[in-house]
Amino acid sequence: QDADLQAAIAQGIVGEKADGYMGLAKPASGEIKAKVDAINIKRRAAFTPEAVRRGVTLEEWAAAIGCKTLAGRVADGQAYQLPDGVWRTKSGPIALPASCG
């Protein structure tokens, strides 16, 4: 795990998004941005065969991942983004997007 990235997550700079990828809630250094991009590239590469195997679109699989990450992997004080594109800071359970069911 990358210490800088963990710090950025803890400080609410980097957060999970409903679409299954990570994003920048606040402006961050080029270094952090490159690391988020790298995570997203790796996620996308890992999601593709999962989507293919299940005959769903990459987006659908990613959205399912998004539901799970928002549901259980965002700590209070950390940032998250719903499909409306608005970054929020978690305090208490997150109202999951409709598609999560």
Place this chain on the structure above:
Amino acid sequence: MDEETVRRPRRWRKAVAVLVAVLLLALLGLWSQRKPIARGIVDRELRARNVPARYRIADLGPGVQRLTNVVIGDPASPDLTADELVLRLRYGLGLPTVGTIEGRGVRLRGRLVEGKLSFGAIDRLLPASDGAPFNLPDVAVDLADARIRVESAFGAVDLGVSGAGNLADGFVGRVVANAPRLASGDCTARAVSATLAVRIEDRQPRLSGPLGTESLRCAGITLERPRIDLATVLAPDLAPRTAQATFVGGRLAHGSEQVGAVRGRISYDATDPRDRHGRLELAGQALRTRYGTARAFRWQGPYRIGAAVGPGGVRPLRASGDLAIDGADILATRVAGDHARALAGSPLEPIGQALAGAIVAAGRDANLTARLAFDGDIGGRAAPIAGEVQASAIGLASRSGARIAFGGGAGLTVATTGGTRLDGLVTTGGGGLPAARVILKQAAAGASMSGTATVAPYTVDGARLALAPSRFSLEGGRLRLATVATIDGPLGDGRVRGLTLPLAATFEKTLRVNEACVPLTFASLSIAGMDLGATRLPLCPVGGAMLRVANGRLTGGMAVPRPRLAGRVGSQPLTIAAADLRVDVARAGFTADTVAIRLGGENGTRLDLARLDGRTGPGGIAGRFTGAAGAIAKVPLLLSGGEGTWRLAQGRLGIEARATVADADANPRFVPLVAHDIALKLTGGLIRVTGTLRLPSNNVPVTNVAIIHDLHDGQGHATLDVPGLTFGPAFQPEMLTRLTLGVVANVSGTVAGKGRIDWNREGVTSTGDFATDGIDLAAVFGPVTGIRGKIHFSDLLGLVTPPGQLVTVASFNPGIAVEGGVIGYQLLPGLKVAVGGGKWPFSGGSLILEPTVLDFGQPVERRMTFRVEGMQAGAFISRFEFKNIEATGVFDGTLPMIFDERGGRISGGRLVVRKGGGTLAYVGELTNEDLGMFGKLAFDALKAIRYDNLAIELDGALDSEIVSRILFTGINENPAPGKEAKGLLKNLTGLPFRFNIVIRAPFRGLTSSAEAFANPGSLLGDAVAPAVPADTPAAPAVQPPLSEDKR
């Protein structure tokens, strides 16, 4: 000169004098016999003188009186016995006088006491010594075999006398003397024998003949078997007037020192008793002394003994002469070689060795000469001889050609009491010795001495030492010397010229040189390919003295605070500076701190060392260095943290080191790499470096580097050999360079290739060729697999390639799997990629990628535009899994695509049907039933529409939903079969409909090649996309049917 030689002749002469005296006394005895006999009234006389005597007068003729069996003195031990005494009287004017005396079988006994000879009773027959000078009587004698025994404090002497003639004038005879042991003072002679011919003329007896003794021992000196041939003329009072003697001796030894065979000649002239003089000549073979050995020596010179003076009867003695010693081997010079070794390794080494050799050679088979003069007294109570020897013209001439001379001034004077005085001029030269003139001034023995020495420059095969005229002083055992030395000579593998160093040396048991700071300057120094110009360095002693020699050990040290050196290497300017430089003489090594070396001016080669040390050893100088950092000319590689060992020998510098190498660029293109095996060689201004650069974190070898740099003109090149970089889970490109982070990930596969960087004064150029035969990776818009191809960099460091680079991609999936294709591209400065054209079959037509430039330098969207030509509607529609739509018609258009961190999407895609239109049929249900009548109407019409123009607009993300808007006007060709066209519908046939259909459908990535992603070929089991976006696939894969209801 050696005092012994001076004292010995004097001692022998004394022995001779004693012998002569004894002989004279014997004659005297005879003389005293004559008078009483002559008078004929012997008895009366005898009784009057109370001299017991017995004799028989055998014949008393007028002129002849013959006495036999004569016994005079105590009958028990008579003083005189004689078988027959015959006196012949001579009648003249007055009373008859004794003419001749004949003696047969005469036996006489005498004693010598305090220099006076006494014949016992006979003395009383002799006239009292009336103080008149002793004179030989005018009497003729004839003796045969007369025996005289003289006892003396020195020992007993038996004399055999025979001969005839007038004692005053005319006597001729022979005296044979034998003495078992004669001792006088500290001299003893054993088995002394002499056979002397005697002739008396005019009252002056002449004695000549050989004397010999078994051994003569005086004060520790033994002379074996000396034989003397004496010829002397005695004065009327029997004191020797003149004498000449030659003598030959065996070994003359004194303790361990000795002379093999001694011979000599002495002359003595005492005609004027107050001025006795003569010449002494002495020679010896096989001389061995504690100072050395010699083949032979010679001494010759006059001597003069003055009249006795003073109470002790001490007589002044002056002697002078020339001493010559041939074939001498002087021991002292043997050790010169040891000192020369101390100069090993320094520019003075050749000079030290040559000088030592010259000194040793000079001391072998040398001929010494000296003019000596002795001035003193003999016969004193305290010392038999006391005085001063003065040597004025000392010279040494050796077979080696060496010449040393000492003369002038007061010369060298040595007093028998030990004080010496040295005052004069010493000159040396020849036989390899330096030409020098040393002026010594010493007022008196033991006083302080001062002087100046001028030494001509001394040159030995390439090394030259010049000493300024130096002043020195010797006071109370402390020698102090000051001069300035200028040295040219070899140093390491180069030369120093005009090295000038003031020297202040003091010597008192230990030698100490330069105990204070002095300026060191040199005209030029060339070493290890460097040529340093005129330099001046303040040099300070470390530990008290720059150089200290104590009992053979050389120690000391020098320090140069803030040394600054400037010079050139070939045409390149060079400067070397350091915080300080310390030299340790004992270790023959140096240490320098914070050294800064600059070569080639402004952007030349730069090297900084925290610490550099070295030691001179056999054949070269070697040492260590730490904290090295720097850069070679314009090569964009920064060296740091270097440490290792260096060695300089025969003009070659070798370095083994480890160091860190970093990219000199402002934002570095690769992480600092480490090399453990750097090997550098510098010969003749050419640097060769080799080493393997590794990743510090996991020691993976990245590239082998070989650098050649010409110091003379500052140009060179480096070759980078990447045998193979294999990326995998443990080794990702972002561990090597920042360029790939956020661009590609999960890289797997091997890249290999070679790069070359060339530089000269103008600038740096670099090229490179790299290749891979299979890389999979994940790009920003999806996995790419099977990247293969070669890339040629025209500017490797700038990451720029010429146009027309080709790469083939097995597949990539920006949302829809795209089969392999060949892409032409070019890397442009600033991390931009110009993607060249590409053409792929696409849905029955072809898809053409228009050249475009993607900027990876900035985090911007990357736009690519695909042109569609002759796309068959049916093939296209089926791509969208519109199972329940059929369409015909040929379409052209463009699909502008945008790739960013969210993936790839089509924005503003537009396909337009070609002239001739086509047909469209939709047989699917209607999703929203409340279309209203018109909607149903239109929908039914869709079942078979003929259109003449149709445009499809496409927007949306490849990995999710594509919104495609289809605009066309068409005529319903045939109503739906089996459904009566109710009134309104019937007349709708052929009516033009304008359709604006929006289809929102997932752009599924379902392709038959889906399994390809999980193919075992990719190590990761993950599909990865190429860094460079590829075009769409050549042939659309067949898409599995759209399942109406998602599972």
Place this chain on the structure above:
Amino acid sequence: CITVKAPEKPIEINLNVNVRQEVVVKLQKDAGDFISKNPELFPQ
């Protein structure tokens, strides 16, 4: 006579009714497993 006025709004044919919802719901369990199996992709 009768005029037939074509409807102003284009006929919206949505061939693929947004069925994403059930898809996503159904995928939830698999997604959970995927996340736990690939922790390096989900830093916290």
